[in-house]
Amino acid sequence: MFQVRIHGRGGQGVVTAAEMLSIAAFREGRHAQAFPSFGSERTGAPVVAFCRIDDREIRLREPVMEPDALIIQDPTLLNQVDVFGGLAKDGYILINTTRTFDALGVGEFVRGFRAEHLCTVPATELALKHVGRPVPNAALLGGFAAVSGRISLASVAAAIRETFSGKIADGNVAAATEAFEHVMKEIREAAHAQAN
């Protein structure tokens, strides 16, 4: 089982991101379960959503306490919420930011993590560019497909098109695609740096 936890704020499409991720996994023939943390969500308040992916039926209903991957939609949460709780050293972290892990003040925490598992993507900027709204969820799923390799970009695009229609779908697919390429480049650079 592969468990993903998505942290963000109300209004950033955190719950929709988990749902779309589950649809993408379903389209690849996997079992998937997406659910929100069921808070009284308000715009701007911290929100958590979860997605489990497995090859067999998922029965577990507890929140994801030990995630294999984290998607952080808003880096200001790093100082407010225990976003890294339960994450193992070989876990994946994808943060929506234009800054580095060091500049965000979490460089020390991620020491010992695998460099190619730690990625950033300017998802809000990509969303503004392609969709015209600062909703980073779809772009982050494109980035997640790249960093985790657990899901294809094509499945993410199909899930976006199942959730949205028309220009919004097109824009989000474009944002996800650019985020995917951005993260792939980051991973190549990380591998290159390690080889050196």
Place this chain on the structure above:
Amino acid sequence: MLKQIEGSHAVAEAVALCRPEVICAYPISPQTHIVEALGEMVKTGHLSRCEFINVESEFAAMSVAIGASAAGARAYTATASQGLLYMAEAVFNASGLGLPIVMTVANRAIGAPINIWNDHTDAMSQRDCGWIQLFAETNQEALDLHIQAFRLGEELSLPVMVCMDGFILTHAFERVDMPAQEQVDEYLPPFEPRQVLDPAEPVSIGAMVGPEAFMEVRYLAHAKQMRALELIPGWAEEFRSAFGRDTGGLMHTYRCEDAETVVVALGSVLGTVKDTVDGMRERGAQIGVLGITCFRPWPAAAVRAALARARRVIVIEKSLAVGLGGIVSTNVRTSFSGSPDAVHTVIAGLGGRAITRSSLARVFGKALEGRLEPLTFLDLDAALVERALAREREQRRSGPIAENILRDLGVVAARVG
């Protein structure tokens, strides 16, 4: 057809496949997505020959369902929590009159303190109202139970409440197999009411009955529920052969064959319980699971048979009979041949508290060692409770409990679970 959709939408689609003729609804979380989706289906014409009625309260919702059903229409509504309490008088009337309404209850806690999250207090508050009460473990079972509920209710002329865990199921996206319209049509014949308000053959429904016959009418209601116990297994079998799924029925056992310890539960927590039990089995524990699907009527004989070899029973329940302990476990004790002291009550998940594998494993482990108390509150924050009690000892005007406890607890937004 396999789909990856939200539980509420799966239920809405299943209800639509049952060709309801009247749907009345008043919004309350967490059932709102179900009736919203149905409202949209009626508006777009996807669900035809159906009237969608927005009402001004839950009391009106059930009253409209009663009127519609009495007029011979297949009627559906959904509610939760305080909404169910607000319609309680009409809920009793629906069953007393023998009208086969189907209602989803998206289970949620009851205030005060106000709480929108999941537990079973709402459904349990109505356990003696005369409705059949079915509990879904998964979204697949939730959608299947609705199809079975119309069949069951209309055959017996009794209303059926399908209970599904609010948020945990209603708001979860997972895989469901949605049946085709032809399959449902074949399983569920058109509604043939036993009683109907028909201007061509006028009758009245709802007579006042005095001491001379009230007991007899109530006895017949009980007899009908006992008849349901006989019919449900056969209908579940029929559903299995038509749809290929072993959902519904009175109950489901899991790894019980040689189990000395059996965990009893209702609803979505069964999945986490089964995963926990699998882990303990790997370490050699003889432990199994009994999931109750049909809570009313209470399947006494089937529960007794399922627990016949058990030396110890642990009931995980998401409701609290204040001043007594467990509701489900009180029922289980009446159907357990062993000592009533061997039935342990574990109150869990109240007001949406997460029920985790690690907490369940700890409590099951204690039971296997013979150290589990008769009544346990899973993951109770004893320090928090002690502070509140100390405050009450120390000052007469100790203030409102909920507000004080929240102040003691501090910020909760930083939590994950």
